[in-house]
Amino acid sequence: MVADSVSFKDKVFKVVGKISSSRHMVALRDGIAQVVPLLIIGSLFMIIGQFPIKGYLDFMAKTFGSNWNLVIQQITFASFSLMGLIAVIGISYNLAKSYGDVAPLPATLISMSAFFLTIPFELKKGAFYIPLSQMGATSLFIAILVGLFITDFYVWLVHKDLTIKMPATVPPAVSSSFTSLFPGFFCLVLVWLIRLGVSFTPIETIPGLMQFIFKPLSAVGVSLPGALLCELLISVLWLFGVHGGNVVGGVMMAFWLQAMQQNATAFTAHKELPNIITAQFFDNFVHIGGAGATLGLALLMVLFSKSEEYKTLGRLEIVPALFNINEPIIFGTPIVLNIYLAVPFILAPIANVLITYFAMATGLCAKTIGIMVPWTTPVIISGFLSTGHISGAITQVVCLVVDALIYYYFFKVADRKNLNSDLG
Structure with missing residues (x-):
């Protein structure tokens, strides 16, 4: 039964891989x-x-x-x-x-x-x-x-x-x-x-x-359920080595760019911004450190790693992670097919979706104003630029802290496993 399940997964993600390429x-x-x-x-x-x-x-x-x-x-x-x-x-x-x-x-x-x-x-x-x-x-x-x-x-x-x-x-x-x-x-x-x-x-x-x-x-x-579903698909695809952002973004980017331009038009006309979910919502608030919101994990590796493997990886990854480039941590940890880190890799960006959405919906955080802030712009800077308000940067910091807390337990388990392997 397990073999059949694995075979089915392999077939599904082989098809998805072919589609994405x-x-x-x-x-x-x-x-x-x-x-x-x-x-x-x-x-x-x-x-x-x-x-x-x-x-x-x-x-x-x-x-x-x-x-x-x-x-x-x-x-x-x-x-x-x-x-x-x-x-x-x-x-x-x-x-x-x-x-x-x-x-x-x-x-x-x-x-x-x-x-x-x-x-x-x-x-x-x-x-x-x-x-x-x-x-x-x-x-x-x-x-x-x-x-x-x-x-x-x-x-x-x-x-x-x-x-x-x-x-x-x-x-x-x-x-x-x-x-x-x-x-x-x-x-x-x-x-x-x-x-x-x-x-x-x-x-x-x-x-x-x-x-x-x-x-x-x-x-x-451009709805909350749609954003949650898209983010779930992105993370799950990455866990199997498929570039989830390319697959999901290829379908949804047109909607998100259109929402971005609507916000830009409203902003220049000094009207209320109509959309919460835009391209910048994902690039600057959900994917903090890249897919899976892995900047929090990179910081944990730098600050709290006991194993030599994670210490070294943290030092190598922290600078790219600040610019939202996380292929080294996804494939170097690895996160792909890693049962210890799969759960936070899915939960952290979903938490970012919820935090940012409700912060913007309630007015605690300004909505994105339609400015295309490059996805490689570091956290805090991108939050301020994409919203034109300090609340954007504060919301990013809150998301980053929550991401680190979500990763912490699972990171400690994986780090302890590596440490025991080093000692053994």
Whole structure:
């Protein structure tokens, strides 16, 4: 019976491992990652324009005029509002490149055109305009679908030789552009037909269709039960050596980034922030030290280890852990398949979810203001920057202390086992 159970687990996590390393999941992960530098740049200018100190804001308004922050935040608008566009480019390029025998740039340009074709144009004074708001976080699901499916359709057409073959004397750039002519034509016609079909329904637009389909899942993704389930899956997958953040984040990141942009929009308009669960909620408050909230464990190793193994590992891990990099502790301890540390590895981040959520829900801690604080930013600093308030840093400290307390008993048991092994 035990053997059957182990065999079932091996089969399940072998399947999960294959999914997480599949070309489409990798393209999705790497493509959305291209958005992060733009969000960080935009966040820096949001901080400059909305720094939460009244004396600073008054000084800037007196010096540069009452609309000074609108000028500063033009870069914020130009970066946050292109989230979907950059995502479709990144996803399509990485997916096309993964096939090896298809030029990635033409496939990317076709996918980008298909993405624009999904946006409802606005007619003003006899000219068509593309609303900037339709290219931001609200369009991430469309960007993901277009980036994956249109790129695959394009590659399939190329593999079917529906291309124009140019003589060998023609320059490669010209030849490549003609190779994409027929596949690109069929890809754009397909999206155009879908757009026409949706226009005859009460929903009318493709963005409206996506909102109708994904609204229930979005509501779950930014809820407390959804956050707890996501964190449980992340930790359990890591315990079997699968990168849980990549697997779960690949599915849920679009929801969390959209919630982040909604908070950023509300913050710049000086309105109440609508969301607690955002990308920063997980990066800066739940994963303190990385997946499993292992900074508390790293501190225990440095301060209380009796065994030479944990003393050495603690000294090696503490600096990376401060920057939320914890692969050394996950694989070096190891935490993977470690029955002594599996329980706190699951419980600590779940405790962080509960503490942070209720602190923000009750007003004890400010909500994240939509600034993309890099996930490698050390604790306390990231808490203050992501919320614009000292309560963010205090909440992180509370979470860190709770994490250490959760790990303490299990750490002592594992440390004693190692010490006995050293003595034996």
